[in-house]
Every structure is written in structure tokens, then in C-alpha cells.
Amino acid sequence: MSSNPSLTRTPAGTYLSGRRTRILSLLGLSAGLIAVIALAVSIGSVHIPFSTTFSILLDRLPFLDIDQTWQSVIATIVLEIRLPRVILAGLVGAALATAGATYQGLFRNPLADPYLIGVAQGASLGAVAGFLLPVAWNVLGFGLIPLLAFIGALLATATVYLLARVGKTLPVTTLILAGVALSALLGSIVSYLIISSGEKMHGIIFWLMGSFALSQWSEIKVVLPYIVVGTAVIIIFARLLNVMQLDEEQAQQLGVNVEKLKLILLAAATLITAASVSFVGTIGFVGIIIPHAVRLVWGADHRFLLPLAVLTGAIFMILTDLVARTVLAPTEIPIGVITAICGAPFFLYLLRRRKKAIF
Amino acid sequence: MIELKMQQVTLGYDHHPVLEDITLKVSPGEMVGLIGPNGSGKSTIIKALSHVIRPESGKITMDQRTITRIPRRELACMVGVVPQLPLLPSTFTAFEIVLMGRNPHLGLFQSESKHDWEITREAMEKTGTAELANRYVNELSGGEIQCLLIARVLVQETKAILLDEPTANLDIGRQVEILDLIKNLCTRNNLAVLAAVHDLNLAAQYCDRLLLINERRIFAEGTPTEVITDRNIKEVYGAENCVYTHPVNGLPAVLLGAHKNKTTGTQSWR
Numbered sequence: 304m305s306s307n308p309s310l311t312r313t314p315a316g317t318y319l320s321g322r323r324t325r326i327l328s329l330l331g332l333s334a335g336l337i338a339v340i341a342l343a344v345s346i347g348s349v350h351i352p353f354s355t356t357f358s359i360l361l362d363r364l365p366f367l368d369i370d371q372t373w374q375s376v377i378a379t380i381v382l383e384i385r386l387p388r389v390i391l392a393g394l395v396g397a398a399l400a401t402a403g404a405t406y407q408g409l410f411r412n413p414l415a416d417p418y419l420i421g422v423a424q425g426a427s428l429g430a431v432a433g434f435l436l437p438v439a440w441n442v443l444g445f446g447l448i449p450l451l452a453f454i455g456a457l458l459a460t461a462t463v464y465l466l467a468r469v470g471k472t473l474p475v476t477t478l479i480l481a482g483v484a485l486s487a488l489l490g491s492i493v494s495y496l497i498i499s500s501g502e503k504m505h506g507i508i509f510w511l512m513g514s515f516a517l518s519q520w521s522e523i524k525v526v527l528p529y530i531v532v533g534t535a536v537i538i539i540f541a542r543l544l545n546v547m548q549l550d551e552e553q554a555q556q557l558g559v560n561v562e563k564l565k566l567i568l569l570a571a572a573t574l575i576t577a578a579s580v581s582f583v584g585t586i587g588f589v590g591i592i593i594p595h596a597v598r599l600v601w602g603a604d605h606r607f608l609l610p611l612a613v614l615t616g617a618i619f620m621i622l623t624d625l626v627a628r629t630v631l632a633p634t635e636i637p638i639g640v641i642t643a644i645c646g647a648p649f650f651l652y653l654l655r656r657r658k659k660a661i662f
Numbered sequence: 663m664i665e666l667k668m669q670q671v672t673l674g675y676d677h678h679p680v681l682e683d684i685t686l687k688v689s690p691g692e693m694v695g696l697i698g699p700n701g702s703g704k705s706t707i708i709k710a711l712s713h714v715i716r717p718e719s720g721k722i723t724m725d726q727r728t729i730t731r732i733p734r735r736e737l738a739c740m741v742g743v744v745p746q747l748p749l750l751p752s753t754f755t756a757f758e759i760v761l762m763g764r765n766p767h768l769g770l771f772q773s774e775s776k777h778d779w780e781i782t783r784e785a786m787e788k789t790g791t792a793e794l795a796n797r798y799v800n801e802l803s804g805g806e807i808q809c810l811l812i813a814r815v816l817v818q819e820t821k822a823i824l825l826d827e828p829t830a831n832l833d834i835g836r837q838v839e840i841l842d843l844i845k846n847l848c849t850r851n852n853l854a855v856l857a858a859v860h861d862l863n864l865a866a867q868y869c870d871r872l873l874l875i876n877e878r879r880i881f882a883e884g885t886p887t888e889v890i891t892d893r894n895i896k897e898v899y900g901a902e903n904c905v906y907t908h909p910v911n912g913l914p915a916v917l918l919g920a921h922k923n924k925t926t927g928t929q930s931w932r
């Protein structure tokens with residue numbers, strides 16, 4: 304692996320070679336993501352050759368001008384229908400995987416997922432309320448449902464946070480338990496609203512299982528800043544998240560302001576999760592499994608785990624959305640169904656061939 | 663060089679006092695031992711001196727600065743802690759755990775440099791843990807983890823070190839090795855060292871001064887000879903006539919004998 308054989312035998316040398324593999328993996332996955340985007344844009348009810356897709360996409364880049372050999376309707380399908388859907392799926396996959404990895408690291412709990420402290424049930428309640436309200440507002444160009452889902456997610460998490468706070472500290476176990484309890488409460492309200500929703504029931508259930516069917520550039524414009532800023536903040540604190548894996552006491556003794564770090568990471572992870580689910584619904588499985596899959600393959604150092612989870616989550620979500628819209632075309636399968644059907648066997652395979660502790 | 667001080671400090675959890683009116687001082691170049699029975703609050707003092715818990719009253723200072731006003735990262739560059747056998751995350755290698763000692767020296771946007779790796783490698787060699795570098799910590803024994811934690815505190819390069827039972831899980835050879843290492847660092851680099859030690863013999867051999875804690879207060883304080891006396895040991899631990907004089911260096915030594923007269927071998931448990 305290493306160019307300097309004498310170095311590999313020293314601890315730092317082995318550490319370096321491990322880093323090199325992971326950096327190469329990051330580059331490989333970035334290339335893979337671009338390929339997957341192009342692939343997903345090519346496939347659909349109208350077949351568009353891979354090369355045409357690529358040319359159309361390249362043509363949109365600044366300073367590149369490619370001779371137009373395609374009909375403009377093809378370009379519209381690629382740029383206005385498929386590309387926003389693929390990009391949104393990628394963003395949501397990246398956000399959920401990052402948030403899941405953050406919660407798991409912060410809570411030192413392998414069962415943590417982005418929905419653990421109330422985001423999903425809060426968003427669901429908000430969305431269901433949006434479905435049931437007799438009005439159809441348009442706020443800032445998008446519908447009432449995403450807005451209410453976003454508000455619901457943030458309110459639920461803020462409530463859990465305030466309930467769990469003891470003096471100036473935030474005990475993680477209390478936070479998880481408060482989250483589980485409030486989720487149960489909100490969940491039962493959602494269930495009741497669903498069964499009494501009459502003919503709107505189908506739409507609600509479809510929303511809850513998640514779908515990218517209605518993706519538009521305007522939605523991406525709203526979601527993108529949250530996800531980019533939130534993910535960047537989390538990655539900046541990755542080294543401190545590593546130190547947090549020891550325990551809170553040791554982390555403090557190694558110079559980490561534990562309470563401040565918890566607050567920052569919780570806020571960032573919650574924001575990116577809430578922004579994601581409010582447009583596409585509460586897609587499960589990605590947020591808990593992708594971080595573990597990354598950990599199994601590349602190890603637990605958050606400085607690599609988080610960026611690798613961003614890429615893996617994006618690729619996984621784009622591919623599962625591709626399956627969701629093509630397998631039974633023209634019927635769409637809810638994405639939440641596909642994530643588990645496709646992801647679980649692969650994850651179980653990784654789990655079986657593991658050689659070391661994963662958490 | 664750093665001086666640790668506690669002035670009339672009361673420590674406790676949820677207003678339930680564990681220690682009252684504690685006044686102590688650890689000077690640079692001095693190794694001070696904290697001794698006392700189980701639950702007497704030795705670990706609590708270490709937690710307070712590393713600002714994991716706040717004093718309920720009184721003042722804790724580090725170089726005349728109130729400890730609760732020092733930012734965490736700066737404090738972690740001043741004082742390092744060897745905790746009592748914590749659970750370590752099984753997904754990190756020994757090298758990564760030790761390298762975490764560099765954390766307080768790194769800014770948010772910094773990553774470890776070659777220099778940090780070199781410090782880590784040296785510390786692991788000094789503590790005899792170099793060959794464990796690539797092992798995952800869940801594969802290591804309690805003694806090996808203890809040595810890693812010592813390596814980590816060396817990597818932290820602080821002017822004061824607090825140790826909570828640093829030798830509790832070590833065999834006698836390792837105990838002497840590790841305490842020699844700490845003692846040497848203490849005198850050579852003028853570190854202020856405070857160690858909670860269970861083993862009274864090791865405490866007597868290595869510490870310049872001892873603080874004997876009992877029933878929430880400092881029961882006795884002074885050189886090992888002044889503190890480890892038949893009277894003090896009997897009063898605090900209830901063990902009688904067990905303090906002798908070390909034949910080589912004249913320091914106190916504690917030798918225990920079983921109370922053969924109190925139970926008879928044939929007595930059955932009922």
C-alpha cells in the first residue's frame with residue numbers, strides 16, 4: 304500500500320495507509336455518484352441513450368458548448384423532469400445518511416436513526432394536518448404540506464430537547480426516551496387522523512412512505528441550503544465526534560465542550576432531516592443502515608465516515624428511486640418500500656462477513 | 663509549570679455532599695497521592711479538578727485562575743486525566759485512542775500532523791504499548807488499556823496530570839514501570855501530579871505527599887511516614903497493627919495478615 308515500506312510498520316504508517324484507502328474510496332464514490340446520476344437520468348418511460356444524457360448535462364455546464372444533436376423535448380425530459388428528481392433523491396439520501404451517522408455517534412447508540420427524537424412523527428403530523436386542512440395555500444411557491452411538515456418536525460424536536468434538558472446538561476438517554484415517548488404520542492394522533500381522513504387516506508399513506516414523484520427545481524432550491532450548510536457543519540465537527548465516542552467525561556477532559564457540541568450537532572442533524580422529509584416524506588431505513596454499512600466497510604473515524612456516508616447515501620437513494628419508478632412502471636412504488644427491500648439483503652451480507660466490532 | 667489548588671471546596675452530586683471543606687495544593691514537580699477507603703471521594707476530587715463536575719462551594723484554581731472560567735480546550739492543554747478503566751469504543755484502534763490525546767492542541771479546522779503522529783508513537787513506546795497500535799481496543803486487556811490511557815495523557819503534553827487508580831489493573835512489574843515513568847516525568851518536567859492510589863505501599867513508595875480522605879474530609883496529610891501510621895490506618899480502614907518500616911528505604915509499608923482467630927475453619931455457612 305504505502306510507497307515507503309519502513310513507514311507501514313510504524314503505527315502512523317498503518318494509519319496513513321488506512322487513510323489513503325479511504326481517500327481513494329471517496330474519489331471513487333464521487334465518480335460513481337456522477338455515473339449513477341447520468342444512469343438514472345437516462346432510464347425512464349422514454350429511453351434516452353446514455354451518451355445523449357451526458358451531452359445534455361455537459362451542455363448545461365458553464366464554458367462548455369456542445370453541438371445540439373437531440374430534440375429539445377428530450378432535453379426538457381432530462382433537465383426538467385428527471386434531473387431534479389435524481390438530484391433531490393441524492394440530496395435526501397445524503398442528508399438522511401449524514402443525520403443518521405451523527406445521531407448514532409452523538410448518542411453512542413447503533414439503533415439511533417434520524418427519526419429517533421421526533422422528527423418523523425412531527426413531520427408526519429404536520430403533513431397530515433396539511434392534507435386535512437380545507438385550504439390549499441401556496442407559500443413561497445410551494446405547498447402547505449411541506450411547510451407544515453417542516454414546522455412539525457422542528458417543533459417536535461424542540462419539545463423533546465426542552466423536555467430532556469436537566470439544568471445546563473442534556474443527558475443523552477433522557478433525550479432518546481423523551482423522543483421515543485413523544486414520537487409514540489404524535490404517532491397515535493397521526494394514526495387516528497389517517498383512519499378518519501376518508502378519501503384522503505391514500506395520499507397521506509403514500510406521503511408517509513415517501514416519494515420523489517413531484518420533485519421540482521424549486522424544491523431543490525429550498526432544500527439545498529439546509530442540507531449543504533448542515534452537512535458541512537457536521538463534517539467540520541467530525542474529529543470532536545470521534546472524541547465523543549470515548550464518553551462524555553473523557554471528551555471533556557480532552558478539551559471538548561460536550562454540551563455545546565451536542566447542541567450544534569443536534570440542531571444541524573435535525574435541520575437537514577426536517578428539510579429532507581418535509582418534501583419527500585419519512586423515508587425509512589437509509590438513515591440507520593447506510594452509516595452502518597459505511598462503518599463496516601471503511602471504519603468508524605467520523606472524518607471519513609461522514610463524507611463517505613454522504614456519497615453512499617446519495618448513490619443508494621438515487622438507485623432505489625430508479626427502481627421505485629421503473630420496476631412497475633407506470634405505477635410508482637413508494638420509495639420507503641424499496642429502500643428496505645433493496646438495502647436489507649445487502650446490509651445483512653456486509654454484516655455476515657464482518658471481522659470486527661462495528662459499533 | 664502549574665499549581666493546582668482547592669480552597670474550602672464542597673463537592674457532591676445533586677446537593678448531596680461527598681466531600682466537605684477540602685483544601686489542598688499540588689505544586690509543580692510534586693507527586694501527591696490521594697488515599698482513602700472505597701467511596702471516600704478520590705475520583706470526585708479528580709473530576710472536580712478536571713471540571714467534569716463543579717464545586718458546590720469553595721474555589722478551585724489552576725495557576726490562580728478559577729477552573730470553571732477556563733475554556734475546556736485550554737484546560738485540557740493544562741491538565742490531563744487518566745480515568746479509572748473506562749469503556750473505550752471498540753471500533754477504534756489503540757493508536758487512534760492515544761492520538762485523541764492531541765485533540766486539545768488542534769483547532770477546529772486542523773488535522774493531526776506528522777508531528778502529532780510522532781508524539782503518539784513515542785508515547786506508545788515509552789508505555790510499552792507500541793505493538794498494540796493496530797489492535798482494536800475491545801481485544802485488549804484491562805492492563806493494556808490502562809497503559810494506553812497513560813500514553814494518551816503523555817500525548818496530551820499537559821503541565822499537570824491527574825490519575826485515578828493508574829495501576830489498579832497492572833501486574834507488579836508494570837505497576838513499577840508505569841509509576842517510575844510518571845515519577846520521572848513529574849520531577850524532570852516539573853509536572854504537578856495527583857494520583858488516587860488504592861495500594862498504600864505504592865502510594866508510600868512514590869508520592870512525596872499523601873492526603874488520606876475519610877468521611878468526607880481530609881483525615882491526615884503529610885509525608886508518607888506521617889500519614890501511614892498504625893493509628894491512622896486503624897481508624898480509617900479498621901486494619902490493626904499492619905504498618906511496618908520498609909527494610910531498604912525506611913518508608914512505611916503495610917503488611918496484612920488474615921484474621922485467623924476470628925473464624926474457625928470448620929464453621930459452616932448458614
